[in-house]
Amino acid sequence: GQQLNQSPQSMFIQEGEDVSMNCTSSSIFNTWLWYKQDPGEGPVLLIALYKAGELTSNGRLTAQFGITRKDSFLNISASIPSDVGIYFCAGQRLGSGGGADGLTFGKGTHLIIQP
């Protein structure tokens, strides 16, 4: 299947610091998405990106869809304790049958915040 390279694998940061993570792929995706998963819960959608070059913000989160359509980054500004969790990038391609091929997830970035 398709591979998404997500980095870093984990981050230990101080509260108040900015965070940056990214995903790259050897293939083009039509849509890039960022999800966050808290322990014991399912992933929750943070941001969806649909156009190459698109830059979208959601509160302290900012994400961009790379111009080549093969990468995306997520920034979190002024981190707070509730930002702790696992962040997954996900890419979606349209299938030959007309629907989507399903999401391909990156391996996740574990964010740990030290007070």
Add this chain to the structure above:
Amino acid sequence: DTEVTQTPKHLVMGMTNKKSLKCEQHMGHRAMYWYKQKAKKPPELMFVYSYEKLSINESVPSRFSPECPNSSLLNLHLHALQPEDSALYLCASSLSDWTGELFFGEGSRLTVL
């Protein structure tokens, strides 16, 4: 109602048991999904239903049998599972299978003894 509800939250079963996982949504979504997730790993797609028809089966072993009785319900029937099938099983739904904007349930934690 913007929730995807999964039951049971925890399930322990032997390798000879037959059990089912259930998923329900009332958002009018026409695509529903089963994902399998191992600890500290990303979700892996198992099945996609679009308008109550199975549209994607990611080469899942036949001991997992999905069923979509109607547009709000999705079941996963389990039979003769192996210990390596122990995982968190996530159900998700979306407006259609064209969008990657999925709503996930909290998951069913399955342990196979």
